[in-house]
Amino acid sequence: MTTTRRDFLTAAVTAAGATVTSDLAHAQEHDHDHDHDHQVVPSDPALRVKALESLLVEKGLVDRAALDALIDTYEHKVGPRNGARVVARAWVDPAYKQRLLTSSDAAIAELGYGGMQGEHMVVVENTLKVHNLVVCTLCSCYPWPVLGLPPVWYKSAPYRSRSVIDPRGVLREFGLELADDVEVRVWDSTAELRYLVLPERPAGTEKMNEPELAALVTRDSMVGVAKVAAQREGVRA
Amino acid sequence: MNGVHDMGGMHGMGPIQVEEDEPVFHHPWEGRVFALRRAMGAWRKWNIDVSRNEVELVPPADYLRMSYYARQFAAFLPMLVKSGLVTQAEIESGIPAKGQAKATPPLTVEKALTLVAKGVPTNRDVAVAPRFQLGQRVRARNIHPVGHIRLPRYARGKLGTIHRDHGVFVFPDTNAHFLGEKPQHVYSVRFTARELWGNQAAPQDSVYLDLWDDYLETV
Numbered sequence: 001m002t003t004t005r006r007d008f009l010t011a012a013v014t015a016a017g018a019t020v021t022s023d024l025a026h027a028q029e030h031d032h033d034h035d036h037d038h039q040v041v042p043s044d045p046a047l048r049v050k051a052l053e054s055l056l057v058e059k060g061l062v063d064r065a066a067l068d069a070l071i072d073t074y075e076h077k078v079g080p081r082n083g084a085r086v087v088a089r090a091w092v093d094p095a096y097k098q099r100l101l102t103s104s105d106a107a108i109a110e111l112g113y114g115g116m117q118g119e120h121m122v123v124v125e126n127t128l129k130v131h132n133l134v135v136c137t138l139c140s141c142y143p144w145p146v147l148g149l150p151p152v153w154y155k156s157a158p159y160r161s162r163s164v165i166d167p168r169g170v171l172r173e174f175g176l177e178l179a180d181d182v183e184v185r186v187w188d189s190t191a192e193l194r195y196l197v198l199p200e201r202p203a204g205t206e207k208m209n210e211p212e213l214a215a216l217v218t219r220d221s222m223v224g225v226a227k228v229a230a231q232r233e234g235v236r237a
Numbered sequence: 238m239n240g241v242h243d244m245g246g247m248h249g250m251g252p253i254q255v256e257e258d259e260p261v262f263h264h265p266w267e268g269r270v271f272a273l274r275r276a277m278g279a280w281r282k283w284n285i286d287v288s289r290n291e292v293e294l295v296p297p298a299d300y301l302r303m304s305y306y307a308r309q310f311a312a313f314l315p316m317l318v319k320s321g322l323v324t325q326a327e328i329e330s331g332i333p334a335k336g337q338a339k340a341t342p343p344l345t346v347e348k349a350l351t352l353v354a355k356g357v358p359t360n361r362d363v364a365v366a367p368r369f370q371l372g373q374r375v376r377a378r379n380i381h382p383v384g385h386i387r388l389p390r391y392a393r394g395k396l397g398t399i400h401r402d403h404g405v406f407v408f409p410d411t412n413a414h415f416l417g418e419k420p421q422h423v424y425s426v427r428f429t430a431r432e433l434w435g436n437q438a439a440p441q442d443s444v445y446l447d448l449w450d451d452y453l454e455t456v
Contacts, residue, residue, distance in 0.1 A: 186430075
């Protein structure tokens with residue numbers, strides 16, 4: 001019989017020989033076409049996760065209010081607006097920019113940001129001649145305190161596999177064509193350092209103040225797959 | 238391990254699919270998986286390297302087919318059982334074993350917010366001498382352990398230059414298997430794109446990896 005994902009999870013959580021499986025032990029996504037013989041009824045991951053949460057709450061292992069607080073934090077409080085404020089500050093304050101590039105953790109903390117998955121930050125600067133691109137080929141490491149949780153494409157196999165071998169092709173896919181004389185630096189987040197790209201300040205923004213500049217800075221520009229435009233799409237004057 | 242998670246340089250994975258105005262979580266259960274992993278981590282029965290290693294143990298065909306949070310959930314259940322926090326019977330039945338006192342969750346709302354704000358630093362304030370200096374030429378070792386390793390295959394055996402010394406950090410290869418933290422220097426190492434990929438790469442391009450002392454050798 002074709003090995004199913006249920007078989008894997010069952011094997012992972014039950015002793016050899018055990019045959020009983022519960023909803024929890026089926027805890028898998030079944031989103032592919034079922035073109036082979038298999039006995040698993042397509043199941044809803046929502047139910048399985050709910051079953052696990054109930055078990056852990058009943059055992060007194062987790063506090064639901066803490067779960068809610070974590071989700072609320074990353075859905076509503078921590079996100080790329082944080083990083084945008086860091087970038088805008090660096091654009092208007094050369095001394096801050098210097099601190100940001102040399103003592104990134106402390107400089108980011110000056111604006112009140114830091115913590116989980118941003119304990120050890122590195123900021124790399126884009127210039128006319130250098131373009132930086134951040135990836136994590138081994139998993140999905142990403143600087144949460146300044147960018148929030150990563151988008152699906154950042155965690156996907158196409159981005160993780162190709163960014164290191166064909167960064168210019170990847171950038172082209174994002175609509176960014178770099179000149180041949182630009183140097184591309186790819187940062188593969190293989191350890192616990194987390195990378196933030198300081199994009200170039202676009203021309204034509206000389207009269208903008210810091211909040212106006214922050215409003216221009218996109219998540220993608222801080223990962224290095226885009227440049228910052230002088231006007232955000234859809235908000236053209 | 239030489240797993241499918243180590244995908245830097247692979248071909249055939251298809252186009253990058255960008256979703257406009259993507260939500261943080263696509264389904265409520267994804268957020269619950271995210272939060273449950275952090276809340277259970279507060280029992281300190283494992284560490285970040287153990288949890289990464291567990292994801293890498295998801296069989297390759299499943300790994301590629303699953304969404305990120307499906308993988309995270311698949312790797313979560315074995316960690317719960319191996320750590321002893323939950324028994325296999327409880328996973329199977331979904332019901333707590335009888336006769337056990339209810340525990341007190343270590344992660345309260347207050348502690349969750351502290352965790353978010355402070356994180357879990359992995360640097361260590363111990364005196365360990367660096368084996369390499371800035372500007373030094375090094376070779377990434379050609380090693381293929383079946384256990385956890387954070388040296389991608391595409392860089393093994395390749396020549397690079399020490400760009401920066403990040404200081405002393407926990408070593409994942411031992412920490413992932415509960416064999417101690419073995420703190421050592423981590424360096425940013427610059428590899429030219431041509432060293433990694435040959436003449437198809439642009440001559441001025443490069444890839445920087447953060448590599449532990451034990452991954453490097455002198456040339």
